[in-house]
Amino acid sequence: MKIHEFQAKDVLRGFGARVPRGEVTDDPAEAAEICRDYGGRCVVKAQIHAGGRGKGGGVKVALSPEEAELLAGEILGMQLVTHQTGPEGQQVREVLIEEALQIEQELYLGVTLDRAAERPVLMASRSGGMDIEEVARTDPDAILRELIDPQLGVLPFQCRRVAAGLGYSGGTARQIQAAVASVVAAYLETDASLVEINPLMVDRGGDVYTLDAKMTFDDNAMFRRREIAELRDIHEENPLEVEASRHGISYIKLDGNIGCMVNGAGLAMATMDIIKLYGAEPANFLDVGGSASQEAVESAFRIILSDASVKAVLINIFGGIARTDRIARGVVAAIEGLAAADTPVKVPVVVRLEGTNVEEGREVLERADFDFIVAGGMADAAEQAVAALETRTMGA
Amino acid sequence: MSILVDRDTRLIVQGITGREGLFHAMGCRDYGTQVVGGVTPGKGGSTVEGFPVWDSVRKARDAADCNATLIFVPPPFAADAIMEAADAGVELIVCITEGIPVSDMVRIKSFLAGRNSRLLGPNCPGLITPGEAKVGIMPGHIHARGNVGVISRSGTLTYEAVWQLTNEGLGQTTCVGIGGDPINGTSFIDVLSLFAADEKTEAIVLIGEIGGTAEEEAAAWIRRRLDIPVVGFIAGATAPPGRRMGHAGAIVAGGKGTAAEKKKALEAAGVLVVDSPAEMGARVAGALAS
Numbered sequence: 001m002k003i004h005e006f007q008a009k010d011v012l013r014g015f016g017a018r019v020p021r022g023e024v025t026d027d028p029a030e031a032a033e034i035c036r037d038y039g040g041r042c043v044v045k046a047q048i049h050a051g052g053r054g055k056g057g058g059v060k061v062a063l064s065p066e067e068a069e070l071l072a073g074e075i076l077g078m079q080l081v082t083h084q085t086g087p088e089g090q091q092v093r094e095v096l097i098e099e100a101l102q103i104e105q106e107l108y109l110g111v112t113l114d115r116a117a118e119r120p121v122l123m124a125s126r127s128g129g130m131d132i133e134e135v136a137r138t139d140p141d142a143i144l145r146e147l148i149d150p151q152l153g154v155l156p157f158q159c160r161r162v163a164a165g166l167g168y169s170g171g172t173a174r175q176i177q178a179a180v181a182s183v184v185a186a187y188l189e190t191d192a193s194l195v196e197i198n199p200l201m202v203d204r205g206g207d208v209y210t211l212d213a214k215m216t217f218d219d220n221a222m223f224r225r226r227e228i229a230e231l232r233d234i235h236e237e238n239p240l241e242v243e244a245s246r247h248g249i250s251y252i253k254l255d256g257n258i259g260c261m262v263n264g265a266g267l268a269m270a271t272m273d274i275i276k277l278y279g280a281e282p283a284n285f286l287d288v289g290g291s292a293s294q295e296a297v298e299s300a301f302r303i304i305l306s307d308a309s310v311k312a313v314l315i316n317i318f319g320g321i322a323r324t325d326r327i328a329r330g331v332v333a334a335i336e337g338l339a340a341a342d343t344p345v346k347v348p349v350v351v352r353l354e355g356t357n358v359e360e361g362r363e364v365l366e367r368a369d370f371d372f373i374v375a376g377g378m379a380d381a382a383e384q385a386v387a388a389l390e391t392r393t394m395g396a
Numbered sequence: 397m398s399i400l401v402d403r404d405t406r407l408i409v410q411g412i413t414g415r416e417g418l419f420h421a422m423g424c425r426d427y428g429t430q431v432v433g434g435v436t437p438g439k440g441g442s443t444v445e446g447f448p449v450w451d452s453v454r455k456a457r458d459a460a461d462c463n464a465t466l467i468f469v470p471p472p473f474a475a476d477a478i479m480e481a482a483d484a485g486v487e488l489i490v491c492i493t494e495g496i497p498v499s500d501m502v503r504i505k506s507f508l509a510g511r512n513s514r515l516l517g518p519n520c521p522g523l524i525t526p527g528e529a530k531v532g533i534m535p536g537h538i539h540a541r542g543n544v545g546v547i548s549r550s551g552t553l554t555y556e557a558v559w560q561l562t563n564e565g566l567g568q569t570t571c572v573g574i575g576g577d578p579i580n581g582t583s584f585i586d587v588l589s590l591f592a593a594d595e596k597t598e599a600i601v602l603i604g605e606i607g608g609t610a611e612e613e614a615a616a617w618i619r620r621r622l623d624i625p626v627v628g629f630i631a632g633a634t635a636p637p638g639r640r641m642g643h644a645g646a647i648v649a650g651g652k653g654t655a656a657e658k659k660k661a662l663e664a665a666g667v668l669v670v671d672s673p674a675e676m677g678a679r680v681a682g683a684l685a686s
Contacts, residue, residue: 084638113498115608115645118505118579133650150502191499220644221497223472250642254634265576265642266550266605269631270673273655276634277672285635287642318552318559320535354559356535378556379674 001217002049003231006096008213011228012197015186017179017210022098031072031097032065038099040064044071046092049236051214052082058092061100068097093235101209106199107166108132109179111148111187120148122184124162128199154184168202175208176200190228191221240303247299249288256281258385259304259313259347263292271316274382280389283310292317294330301334305345312348314385316378319355328353328364335370348373348388352381397596398525398570399545399587400488400516401429401464405529408462408486409434410453410469410477413444417468420492420533421447424466427530432460453484464488466522466531474518475500482513489581490531491518498644501579508581515581519643520573521551532573534558542567544680545591547584548603549576549610549645553631553673557601560677566684569597576605576643584614592622599625599680602667604658606632607646611658619665625683628667629676630655 003011009019023034024047035042046058053059058080062068072095079089106128114121124144127135135142144165146158159177163169168176179200187195194216201211222229234242244251250265258275262268265287272282284304288296304310319327328351335345352375353361365372373388375381407424411417412434422445425431433448433456440451450456453465465486469477474493481489496518508515516523522532526539538555540562548554554573561568572587574580584602591597600622604611611630618626633655635641637648648654659669670679 113502113578115578115610116613119502136650150499150506188499191497193498218498220471220495221499224497252636252639252641254636262552264550264552265646266548266553266603266631267556267673269605269635269641269646270553270556270629272634273631274672274674282634285639285641318555320533320538320552320555355538355555377674379672382674 001219001222001229001232002236003215003217004047004049004094004233005045005213006047007231008215009210011190011215012182012186012210012213015189016182017186018175018208019210020098020101022096024094024096025072026076026094028069028073028076031095032069034097035062035065035068041100042068043098043100044068044075045096045098046075046078046080047094047096048080048085048090048092049233050082050084050090052084053080056080056082058082072097090236101201101211102204103201104204105202106211107176107202108135109183109197109200111184111192111195113193114147117147119150120184120187122146122148122154122158122162122180124166124180126166128201132196132198148184148188150188153188154181172202172206172208179208179210186215190215191218191225192216193218240306244286244299244303247296249286249296249300249303251303252285253307254282254284256283257309257311258389259283259307259310261286261288261297261300261304261313261315263288263317267316267318271314271378274378275314275385278382278386280386283307292327292330294333297330298334298337301338301345302343305347310347312350312385312388313345314381315349315351316381317353319353319358319361323357324353324355324361325357325364328361332364332368332370335368345370350375350381350385350388352376352378397594398528399590399594400523400570400572401525401529401531403528405430405464405531406460406462407431407464407466407529407531408453408456408460409447410465410467410481412436412447412449413439414468418444420466420468421445423533423536424530427536429529429531432462453481453486457484457486462486464490464531467491467493469493471495471497475504478504478515479507482508482511482515486513488516489513490516490520490522491581492520492522492533493517494519496577498578501577505579516572517575517581519577520575520580521554523570523572525570526568534571538562539571540567543569543596543598545569545594545597545600546571546603547587547591547600548573549605549643550603550631553603556673557603557629557676561601561680564677564681566677566680569594576645578608578645584610585617588614588617588622597624599627599684601676601680602626602628602662604628604630605643605646606630606635606641606648606655606658607653609653612661615661615665615667618667625680626667627676627679627683628659628662628669629673630658630662630669631673
């Protein structure tokens with residue numbers, strides 16, 4: 001789960017981070033008021049979950065309250081396009097108005113899971129403001145790393161080592177140490193999967209501020225982090241993906257036109273891969289869950305077909321514990337249910353069923369009042385789905 | 397021969413009074429596994445479907461001398477269940493539960509260090525030695541006894557591979573699902589080294605996914621230590637970066653963990669990598685024939 005910059009800063013402030021004064025608003029007139037409170041100079045920052053807001057025109061400096069009002073008016077409501085939003089962009093619903101500070105140096109601080117070490121790792125770099133992945137590629141030695149003991153948290157000597165490694169001493173170093181301690185505490189105590197302060201800014205007076213902040217959280221831990229879970233903003237999420245998760249379905253929209261319905265995440269990815277091998281593109285990742293119940297299949301159909309670019313559907317179910325004939329009945333009932341609800345399935349549907357009672361399962365499909373294309377294996381299924389797509393495209 | 401589970405496995409099921417737990421306890425027993433009972437705190441002393449129920453893993457261990465446990469406890473309580481089993485000294489802990497917080501797994505790993513228990517999973521289908529013991533949720537009947545070892549991060553994709561093998565007339569020594577989470581108890585390398593020491597295993601199928609570097613580490617190990625054929629498949633070549641593909645661990649993050657990198661590493665180690673998931677079985681047959 002992702003949250004907005006202003007929310008992340010609130011969370012970090014709670015763990016002792018020094019954050020510039022700021023307030024969030026959806027009203028340009030109020031933006032001017034806030035700017036006036038900060039001495040007539042401020043930064044107007046679009047609040048969307050995607051990164052790259054500055055380059056996309058979502059972060060601007062205002063030198064007067066009037067300019068703050070003007071800029072806030074421009075940014076609010078815009079479809080902000082960044083490298084992370086896709087070409088359609090993301091609508092800006094709120095802006096953060098923040099006091100403008102004099103930047104001397106921009107640093108990077110981040111905490112995430114080191115999967116190989118199986119514990120959290122703190123990363124720090126003097127290349128703040130830049131994409132850390134780019135730094136990792138071009139100059140890996142520029143990144144300081146400290147593994148964190150999950151029981152003990154970050155230790156004082158590690159904080160000192162980071163501050164010294166970044167080239168600071170004296171009061172500024174002590175403030176960096178405090179920033180390191182707060183970012184690690186925030187990571188550990190909120191079940192975060194990523195905390196990133198980029199940049200951590202040193203101003204001309206040597207004071208250290210959290211200038212931009214990003215936090216993402218472990219969805220699986222949100223049951224015990226209610227205060228974090230409440231920060232979720234579903235406006236920022238794909239509506240189809242939200243709808244899918246409500247039915248226990250894992251769905252991710254992609255750019256192709258063969259809709260996929262598969263049980264199991266690994267098999268779902270493999271199905272996407274084999275579609276590509278046969279020359280087409282998958283329209284989505286979709287895991288209906290291990291049992292592929294009638295209800296789940298019906299919901300999955302609705303979700304897949306609400307994507308207008310879907311021109312064919314490939315169902316690939318490996319009936320393990322759930323018997324294949326029962327799954328086949330579920331698929332047929334789902335199609336009948338959609339027809340009865342006046343939303344009939346109009347695209348070709350290729351079904352590949354395998355596992356227990358597969359013969360009966362195929363018979364159920366043959367007998368159904370719908371023209372399924374029944375496939376024999378994964379390769380056959382992909383080939384038939386691509387062929388169905390081509391026939392359809394030629395006919396159209 | 398086989399690895400990890402066989403006729404002598406004495407299994408308990410933690411969460412045996414739950415719907416899933418009971419269903420699969422019966423499924424394992426039907427397959428022929430010695431399921432000696434189960435654990436549900438607060439329900440000790442009762443019996444379900446002929447299985448004795450104990451309040452704690454320690455009591456189960458004392459009463460029934462179990463050496464393996466299969467866990468179906470819901471995510472908020474699963475970490476405790478794993479650590480309780482390790483504390484009781486159960487040698488093999490198989491955790492099916494999906495959705496355990498990563499921070500719990502970090503703590504579990506440091507709890508397990510220095511103890512004698514092996515954790516398999518979480519978020520895995522379990523493992524099976526065909527004809528001897530099924531400790532998991534996989535459909536038993538698709539398997540056959542034979543000489544191929546299977547290791548996978550996935551569930552149904554593993555069934556797909558096994559089904560292809562069985563249809564090629566190739567049985568399996570043991571099939572092991574290590575799970576789809578970012579941190580798991582048993583790694584590819586752990587299982588590879590067990591297969592390497594197993595005389596019966598003559599070929600291995602390794603099924604990986606995008607995310608992390610477990611496949612790259614496995615590749616380095618295979619190059620140095622393994623001289624039987626390994627057929628590999630990596631799921632997720634078409635997955636967009638930054639998106640979690642169902643499994644918590646299946647994500648290309650920071651440009652790392654792509655299918656292309658993993659395939660390259662495995663090929664460099666001499667693994668026969670197939671691009672099509674439909675060719676896993678045939679490729680093993682080809683490798684064993686030559």
